[in-house]
Amino acid sequence: MELISSFPPFTQQLYGLVMTSDNHLLTMTRCGNGKALQMNPSLLKYTFRGHLVAVIPLQLPLLIKSKLRFMALSGNSLYISDLGASYVYWVDATTGKLVDVIAGPGEKPGCFTEPSGIACDSNGNILIGDSRSNRIQIFDGESREYKGVLECSQKTIVRPSAICLQGDDKLIAVNYISHSVSFYSIIVETSHLSK
Incomplete structure (x- = not known):
């Protein structure tokens, strides 16, 4: 490089x-x-x-x-x-x-314990890492309402830090604890989540 x-x-x-x-x-x-x-x-x-x-x-x-x-x-x-x-x-x-x-x-859906990386998909959905809760939460890009937790190929996303999307079907996340970068296939495309 x-x-x-x-x-x-x-x-x-x-x-x-x-x-x-x-x-x-x-x-x-x-x-x-x-x-x-x-x-x-x-x-x-x-x-x-x-x-x-x-x-x-x-x-x-x-x-x-x-x-x-x-x-x-x-x-x-x-x-x-x-x-x-x-x-x-x-x-x-x-x-x-x-x-x-x-x-x-907070720990309930739509709340955060140390929010971390943020990415927006091509449909305007907002994906936000919830570091201490080991999840990526999704919010609607228009209403900003909570839509759900991102489902990926590996069930647990551990301590997500920085995140980015490759298209709407791959998530790349930095793991704060293991000092690694992980690649995930998104099970449910963010564009198919209910509004």
Whole structure:
């Protein structure tokens, strides 16, 4: 693999990375370490050459234990997981304003214990890793309502961290505990889940 380019070092830690429809890179600044809020987080929009295009302050109801870590983009809808406070936020990617809180802490379906990686399928469904509950939960892309737990070829997905989709029938997940990357066949295509 050949390195094509690299941005200069940043003065703060960055989390999450998505590509926008206008071919810019969007990442976010760190807001906390799980013990104290350190700064107000922002979205940073860059060109592929590393030129900063915009700084968009995130307007979220953060808690002391907030740790914004993962995100996914579908159109202008940006989904951000708060690993520390166990919330998933729906944000307008152009303004940084909170549109809604998709889910909060808990173990029942539709709630999270350390939400992690997020991916959106071609139908707009939102797949979110629920790290401590060892599952991937699915939410409808239009209503943002809970649809179910993703069924994969291997019954248990252990501590999913970052996730991505290959088409709508393969899930790739980083396993936080075993420090590995796993590939899964999705048993029920997300497009066939009931609305």
